[in-house]
Amino acid sequence: MTHDPNGAPPGGVLERLTAALGAEGSRRGPPPVERWNPDYCGEIPMRIAADGTWHYNGSPITRPALVRLFSTILRRDPDGRTVLVTPVERVGIEVEDAAFLAVEMAVEGEGDARAVAFRTNLDDVVPLDDAHPLRFERDPEGGFKPYIAVRHGLWARVTRALTYDLVDLCEEREDEGESWFGLAAGGRFHRIARVAELS
Template identity: 65%
Template sequence: MTQSTPDDPALARLSAALGEIGKRGLPPVERWNPEHCGEIDIRIAADGTWFHDGSAIRRPKLVKLFASILRKEPDGTTVLVTPAEKVRITVEDVAFAAVEMAVEGEGEGRRIAFRTNVDDLVSADAEHCLRFEDGAEGLKPYLHVRRDLWALVTRPLTYDLVEMGEEREIDGQRWFGLWAGGQFHRIARAEAA
């Protein structure tokens, strides 16, 4: 695969508008409301790989820069937004992948921190919850990262999360789940014995 470069005019404008943003932390995209400028051929694959014009973007700094200006719109579309323009992109599943995990403690005192494929560091808690869905390939856990953007937890980490699971009664029903950040994150209803 070839490396994607900002030779597309829309991609070049976004790159120029961003400048040094990546070095200053996350920009306030929730406050930016420029005109919608259409769609750009950027796709985030289900595994978290970014593509432009069908080729993987191989420059991690560029991917991180674009990830910093992602925003989920009220209609569910995902856009890249700057103070000057907003363009829609394609996201196959969710914007990020949780690729690394660190665990401290046990039970109700357990803390779990994740690193995403774009180096966001997120601790699972009430604000950054874990949700679990049944997919065609089995259990799919997701972690809320920011601004209604989620990370799919990789398969190896999924097995580690399930190993930490326990049963707990909530509102009269038995649930299998795990503690992290003072929250019980439900995985699935427990089978009746």
């Protein structure tokens, strides 16, 4: 395979990736991308924007089914690179913020026994638990942006509207001798910030 000077594979990469998934598409369940380790073939001009839209060669990908297909072969490699991977090809793409957006939240119960689950913009359903923890990052305005782990090292940023709903569930709690603001769910307390940092 030849590459251009920018490291992108030649034309037809979307078709190649889709074709490589043809046989896998008949399988039940998600593709086993964690077991696929083909050679790295360079970057392609694909980008997941901060608003969750996928772009190829500077233009939005307008076919939702194609975006969902590609999302099933997405993973984050140990070196921090986000890649699309098939049994025969592994290519890097750009992710501006997170690979997914958490756009819907369901809540049942109270306290540590509370069950919380999120639906992403690509219809992954993710429970808040030890395998899918929350993390929080400071935004430029000094607030917090929550993310939930989805799969294969990829995260979903919780939308601003859902963040307000999430904060409504939070409480202050003493944890290991410090006062924390956080969320009780999935059998444990998820720390967001020290209370002293919020005052």
